[in-house]
Amino acid sequence: MMATLYGRSFQRGALLYDFQDLKTDEALESPTGLDFLPKYQCVKTACFTAPSLAVFAKDERWCFLEQFAPIAKHPDSERCGFMLSQRSVRAEALPRAVQPPINLSRRRRFAFRSSQPEAQQLTGLSLSYLVEVIPERQTTAVRVTFLGCAHGDPNGGSSHSVTQRRLLALARGVLKLPEIVQRRRMSAQVPANRWSTTPRRGANPEATATSRCVGCTRPLHFLLMVKKTRCYLCAHFVCSRCWLRQPLETANGRRATVLVCPHCLDSVNRCNYENLAASFLSSQDDGGSSRWTSSGASRSSADCYLRLAQVLPDPEDAREPGHAVVSCLEEALSEQTKTKEDADSGSEAEAEAKTQTAMHVLRLLVNVLNDGANRSESPDLDTPSLQTLQTRLADQVLPLEACVLSNDVTRSYPIDTSGGSNADVVPVGPVPPNESHRLEAIAKDQLLAAGGSDELNLICELATRELKCMASLVTLVGSTHQFVLATDLAPLRGAELPREHTFCQHLLMGDRPMLVQHPEADVRFRNLNPVVHNGVQFYGGFPVFSRDGLSVVGSLCCLDIRPREMTRSQYSTLTQLTRTASKVIAFKGRQACALQRR
16 A cells, blocks of 8 residues: 555555564563553554655655554444554664564665665654545545644654655655545456457447447447447447546556446446455455565565455365365264154154255265266265265365356456446346357256255255355246245245346356355446345355256355355365256256156
């Protein structure tokens, strides 16, 4: 953030010490004259280069204390802002455990060693950033107030003119906050790949002749010599009178400019980024005692503000792959034994049915792992052991580079944001090119006959256990509705949801799993009912294919009201569970077709 606000004048900075990490037996004693030290939360440093026109000026080194405190208008009201306070402190006056290194500044380029004086300390500088939510605004808006004071230091240090000059530079950096916020809002969106969304001339010869601007509906015929381009987000044509240039931060921290239509820009500004910013701050807090930031151009993709949806490697202390699935099946198989001890005939019959369902799912899952493909054959008679399942799941964990996600970096289909100014508008979802074949496969194979299957309900429970999420669903997507075949969430069993308000309509546009984190900050999902009314912040969908494997007919999807990550072992296990669900759906469909022929 400091490098973004102050550009090349900022060299580097570090978080030296966090007082919140102190243990009871490691309490620091405040030196004489630093009685205010316990009021602050951490010690940081920042190094600035001297102005280019000041030839004999020294680089500036700022050691300061920082405190973050939420504020509220009334004691009974919710938090409506925060205050960030910073206060200069002399490095040598701090306890030895929290003192910064001797010199953190870089040497200037093309300068002799003898002409490079040591950096001078900035003293007598106190700052406060007051951020308040404006309740009168319909859309979320904040007011940022900068308070600064430059006073002399009786113990020496920087002169009053140097401190005042740096104070004015810090104040000017606050004026860049709206631009930074807009850049990072645009970076949170998944752009459209213009090469994959551009229709071929042979497919629709009249597409160019009848194309119009998405903003003003102006004809864009090639004979009119009208400048046009495709919007960065929706991939529709927009003319030069309507397009808007918006700044953007790339993955390596560089700045770029993109062209968007007015509808997409309005949708971007109406998204909710509150939870996205909170998760970013928590992910940056690694708990280390010294975290460095630099303004250099060589940055890794992890240093960017927003991280794209991706599958993470397994942590070192993680359990064996598929441990949650095996544990859940073990509980289901032991249900009958526990019920026999209770001597209840009704419960015993129910427990026996659950045990048979668990045995059937166990056989199917092991067969899928052995085959390595999505086939719809009858299961083997012999029931494999849970140890065999654990071994198969551990052996078939995919490598990290094979855990590919659909539309995670760019989007291969256009979207419609023409109604983005209306918060209650029904979003228009995409339609895959093989929609007719997909619907024909659902009707011909009678895949809807698998609704209410005990095996699918158990698979949903296994997926929920594996990902530790709120609920899982097995669905089929029709022309106008999404049919919930099975779920471990009782209110959604047998439900028919409007297709335009589902995540799975976007899953149909690819053949890979789709991971959505913070859908409330995405122009594609911000108006969906699960996001607006249920507060869903995570979606992980795995495609269910038709019997011929040419079309995506549904999904095994996981939902949660909290953002979460997905590891490669979870990705691999959910892939096998999806193949098992496809096997059950195909088997139930064949049974329905056989009964119909009779």
